[in-house]
Amino acid sequence: MAENIGRIVGVNGNLLTVEFSKPVFQNETAFALSNDLRLKSEVVRIRGDYAELQVFEDTRGLKIGDRLEFSQELLAAELGPGLLAQVYDGLQNPLSDLAEAHGFFLKRGVYFQTLDREAVWKFTPQAREGDTLSSGETLGTVPEGLFSHRIMVPFGLKGRYTVSWIADAGEYTVEQPIARIKKDKENERDVSMLQHWPVKIPIQDYSERLRPNQPLNTKIRIIDTFFPIAKGGTYCIPGPFGAGKTVIQQLTSRHADVDVVVVAACGERAGEVVETIREFPELKDPKTGRSLMERTIIICNTSSMPVAAREASVYTAVTVSEYYRQMGLNVLLLADSTSRWAQALREVSGRLEEIPGEEAFPAYLESVIAAFYERAGQVRLKDGHFGSVTIGGTVSPAGGNFEEPVTQSTLKVVGAFHGLSRDRSDARRYPAIEPLESWSTYPGLVEREQLKAAQSIIRQGSEIAQMMKVIGEEGTTLEDFVLYLKAEFLDRVYLQQDAFDPVDGATAAKRQTHVFDRLLFILNKALHFETKDEARAFFHKLTQAAVDWNRTSMDRDEFKEQEQALIELADEVADYA
């Protein structure tokens, strides 16, 4: 492979202008070389003999005339066994290796291998010599933590290949060949456990993409019951700062009923991802009894890490997610925050002096966001198994105003919208998902009719509350007042959830359907009161009892007793006339 070297003729922030002579392609990666520096970069525009590149690192020290080595490759993710439980930066550098080599601080221009080259994996062949397979089909497996990790025919290969050799069961490193596959005379190649895949191109080696129809339970009641998400679906969480976006994502990363969680910490606080890094190894996944870290991959490019690598971090995260989906697993990608990635696009676009769109975001923002969320999906693999990638992204709108380009572009493409409101978070009504504005297009846990009834209570309650602000309690009828109290009750004991309580913090699907049904049963009763004070006192008691019930584990006898007590409480005031 002939070297392709260009020459730096301009440096503007992290944007380089490079003169080149041999062919160069769009989005090709390259390394800027200066003294002992070697800085990874990516071609973002080509004009005549000049290529413009964004550098993924601080460019201090680069000079005019410095060399730039084109790699003749697209920015790619390294895929293979050993990704689980790791913490990577946006370019898939293992941060623990970096810490070991360079201590407290990140060091630019230092790139470690993503996967350990020495580690050996216990390979069990599955295909036999003479089998014909196509890309994405399984050659064999290695155990990786909880899963059987499939070693597959490399993605993107066209046509069918015959297995001309397959390794015996045994231990191999990721670089050792485990099979040889052949299409024809020219097309024969060794396959190892390791492959590289360009991050901006979706992996499509499956037989069919399906509509997301399986609920993905998060154990957050307002989500699972009211605004559900689905395996293979997409959703977004916009909200002003402090409204609780990150806490919702952290809870979801713990409790979601999926196989693998990929956390993309994109341009937000380092401290938040540190919590995950430090706590997950200690936390047990109740489903598997193993540490949560074993099912988690963290890709982090926090706010003070190089801005240009934010984009790479979300694409790397989605590529890794697609890879584990290919093993028949359900993967959840949580990106916090997609706005930071959009801002990184805006910075590059500004340096390229492109014609700006709204709020100076580039005109292509919308299509980039749409294409990203399109990579979610539920698929049937070539062997008939199912796998999915679900994408949930937070959005951080300027001034908390949803009428801005990133929120609006995202809302056009996602299947569920969990809008957080400042009013609710100020009132400590966590999780602060606004029940009157959020929506979901996915099927949920409870019957449609029941859900409608609950939503109608909440809507009417809110209207009455608005009225009451104007005409006072005395101007409100007793009937309306009771409806208002019902809505407040449902809000307090079902929509709100105490993230820090071990029981209330995570409500399994079974419990949700049961509790929801019981609460509606109570709320559907016609309740009779003589005065508003009496009604208020009753709902106060009822709320207290329901809150206690929420904090009682479903396996305990008290659960049934408290449920009974609630119903009896309601019966005392029920109007059977």
Add this chain to the structure above:
Amino acid sequence: MRRIYYRIDQIAGSVIILQAENVAYGELARVTSTRGTSLAQVIKLEGGRVSLQVFAGSRGVATDAKVQFLGRPMQTAYSEFLLGRVFTGTGLPRDNGPEITETAIPIGGPSVNPMKRIIPKKMIRTGVPMIDVFNTLVESQKIPIFSVPGEPYNQLMARIALQAEVDVIILGGMGLKHDDYLFFRDRLEEAGAMSRSIFYVHTAADPTVECLLVPDLSLAVAERFALDGKRVLTLLTDMANFADALKEISITMEQIPSYRGYPGDLYSQLAARYEKAVDFEGAGSITVLSVTSMPGDDVTHPIPDNTGYITEGQFYLRNGRIEPFGSLSRLKQKVNEQTRSDHRTIMNTMIQLYASARESREKQDMGFELSAWDNKLLRYGDLFEERMMDLEVNIPLEQALDRGWSILAECFEQKEVGLPSDLVRDYWPGGEDRSQTSEVRGQ
């Protein structure tokens, strides 16, 4: 030696452009003109054209000014002798002391590897109940005071700095009024804290570009002290001036603004500074307390808005008090479980009741009927403001919690406040016999 140039092609805003060779991006130059000497930094390379941002601004720079490239990026001195001293935004002495040139350290260095960060766990006591009880400050936290101009934010900041148990205090002043600088100096001197403090002060009269250097100098030095095992408190006031300096410079450089005139990278620029707050495993820590003045008391203004997305909460100063609503310490739950068994409950209950008290006040203002409960709440609201929120109140956490109980007991019946019974037994003034209660709790 590096080459020296005497021909400047273009001068605009704080930027000069000249033809020069073998210049590195980010490199420093010394620009000497009749009005004096200033440092300048390379901000753009375009073929042979070099753009330099002149720290002292371009006023008086002549086309034949002397430009000498120094072959290194911006640095500052790190030494024990910095303590007790006051410097400008470029690190030159502002007091009458000698210039310090020991150990030059780079500024604006790389960020900490997230693997090397630890979860913060030490409370910083301030004696302000609205902080200690309701929004506890934590070592290594980054938190601004949001405030309209005219509020006593610098007084609050100085007070917190003096009460906090830290080894080193670094004050970064941006666009600071000279009076305010003197206030900080006098206050720290009076309290005998000046000998563990370092000031980097850019005043409103100094060149804009120097304002941008203040956080970087302050934090670079803070970082070294922290690596040497010191607990450092960095005070940055006023970060709105920093953001406005960024805006001014980006506009003079004809960059397309993103929102209300501010550059698109405002978030990243602020984050690069605030994220320097850290607790190093096995060494010291940096806590960042800043002031962000809010134009027009508007939290959605780009400066407080971007700041809020970066910092770990905010103290919202309004009408001379820290507002319980709008204020948030995102790290409080890391520490308030270990302080005292009633801390979290008092925090939640008192705030909820205060929210209800405000609702009752609204009712009262609207002329609606008030219930007996409303009247109790009104009384509670007044006592809460007088005995907890007032910034004159200066008591340790434990005393503040006790005071919380006595306010509750003064206004309400035990059963009205819905507190867990074990806590009521332990803390309700004149409550049950304590020896009996501890037996119950000991089970």
